[in-house]
Amino acid sequence: MNKRFLLTWLLMAILCLPVLAQMQDPVQFKTEWKAISDNEAEIVFTGTIERGWHVYSTDLEEGGPTSATFNIDQIKGAELVGKLTPKGNELDMMDPVFGMQVRFFEGTAVFVQKIKLTGGDYNITGYLNYGACDDQNCMPPTNVEFTFKGKAAGSAKQAAAPASRETTEATQATETENANDTVQAAATTAPAQLDGTTDYWKPVVNELSNFGEQAGEESHSWIYIFFTGLLGGLLALFTPCVWPIIPMTVSFFLKRTKDKKKGIRDAWTYGASIVVIYVTLGLAITLIFGASALNALSTNAIFNILFCLMLIVFAASFFGAFEITLPSKWSNAVDSKAEQTTGLLSIFLMAFTLSLVSFSCTGPIIGFLLVEVSTTGSVIAPAIGMLGFAIALALPFTLFALFPSWLKSMPKSGGWMNVIKVVLGFLELAFALKFLSVADLAYGWRILDRETFLALWIVIFGLLGMYLLGKIKFPHDDDDTKVSVPRFFMALISLAFAIYMIPGLWGAPLKAVSAFAPPMQTQDFNLYKNEVHAKFNDFDAGMEYARQQGKPVMVDFTGYGCVNCRKMELAVWTDQKVSQMLNDDYVLITLFVDDKTKLPEPIKITENGTERTLRTVGDKWSYLQRSKFGANAQPFYVLLDNEGMPLNKSYSYDEDIQKYVEFLGTGLKNYKK
Structure with a gap:
């Protein structure tokens, strides 16, 4: 019997181990040139997706997740036929977070671009850009680069095939290298053209580990x-x-x-x-x-x-x-x-x-x-x-x-057990509204906005308090009107919780129910204005300003499509102490890794021994996060001194306000040292 319990506890210990994956690589794409005829071909992108992750399809609405797109840098002796086409088992459903219909793939994603060869030598260089998310994190928009060369007629098939194999192998190598290789490559190839002060971009993964940085989220x-x-x-x-x-x-x-x-x-x-x-x-x-x-x-x-x-x-x-x-x-x-x-x-x-x-x-x-x-x-x-x-x-x-x-x-059986049943009934009724809220957001009915949801919860927990005080009776309750001391304190807690939620009707954050209530943007009437705004959205400019002002920096790696980023900003940043520290003690730099704004000129970098091209502002900040901090998931918060060195271990998605305050406080203490 002792062996049985030992095995049970061993199993529980294994289940509680942290997941070791700071640098996440949930999708691996390979490219293939598929000749259809002497003057027609297809470029096929096949992605293998880890369980729990999904890759978004093409042509999604604006304001939603990153759509898969086919992009050309150079094309000679060929022309595109139609648009990038998704193939395979595409899922289509309403996303309650984005409030729109989205299409995505799980397990395997296939995208096909048809090409027409116009004769003679051809040279096609470009990249597939895609977005991937799981239930907690979203990857920054990722590029899968390709180059195909050959001749259109006669020898086209023979010339194209070697190029296809070479490109496929290069792409797979790029996508499957581990995080340590990424950091080591970046340390020796951090390009001077990316930053005004090279030291700001210097990798600090080892320094983060000295603060007890873990290899992944627990x-x-x-x-x-x-x-x-x-x-x-x-x-x-x-x-x-x-x-x-x-x-x-x-x-x-x-x-x-x-x-x-x-x-x-x-x-x-x-x-x-x-x-x-x-x-x-x-x-x-x-x-x-x-x-x-x-x-x-x-x-x-x-x-x-x-x-x-x-x-x-x-x-x-x-x-x-x-x-x-x-x-x-x-x-x-x-x-x-x-x-x-x-x-x-x-x-x-x-x-x-x-x-x-x-x-x-x-x-x-x-x-x-x-x-x-x-x-x-x-x-x-x-x-x-x-x-x-x-x-x-x-x-x-x-x-x-x-x-x-x-x-x-x-204790002997009695009416107190029926009281427990009724209390559970009230709790299940309250949680039922949570699931109705998800459907309401998905279809955009707007019948259960934040203040409506809170009003119903206030009524439910108010009635629960009245029941515990003996003011409401149900069929199975006895006629004994006496209220025991434990029952009185339970009523006190329920009524206090109902009163606590009342300011939420006017926009108070109500952090205790932020995980259940609809998002703040569904609130029609909001008097609460305690918000935090970044001082800079450019890393180098923000670092220079912080040096001049003699203040530490908090870099916020985020994304327009990052749901948990919005949760942190609503549930944590609105706390008075947190907002005061971010506004007064730090220079906040927010960097959007999915910013599609084109850079003045594309930037060539070398990563994992492969040359890549940074074309957008989001590409640039995503590369900064990977190369300097060895991470690629959002939200990601890191504290830096005026030389770009870390002041504490990084912080990811965790709505514990006290932990966040300690995170910021430790950074300030180390900065003053």
């Missing part, structure tokens, strides 16, 4: 999902369907045999069976829906509407409108089977009987948990959530089996 999402499941399991314990079963089940295991050790072992097996049953349920969700479907749930409007309706039904069940139960013959059949068998199978069937009998109470909690973790886009999220839920549900059976005397101190 995977907080899995830990969050596990503890969300754990909390759900603890709540399920105190429902009328589970709590009364605990003493009966434990007593049964201890009395069924004279061997106390065997009774304890059976109770442990019973708890382990509960874990196996619920984790299997989580895995089944993944197998049924599949990885791509789970990723799509977070933005699919139809699914979010269904989730909203499901949570409303569960809330009504908890309020006492009806009971959600499985057919009784199911549980009776399993129970009778458990009596006919012996050993481990008998115990497992008893655990399965508990799962069926308690479904009316645990079903709504499990339903909400699966809805919440499925929309995180993580493929194994349902299994991790169910692991936490099952551990919490199984824990009392094993603990009371080890310490039978504790059974005497268990």
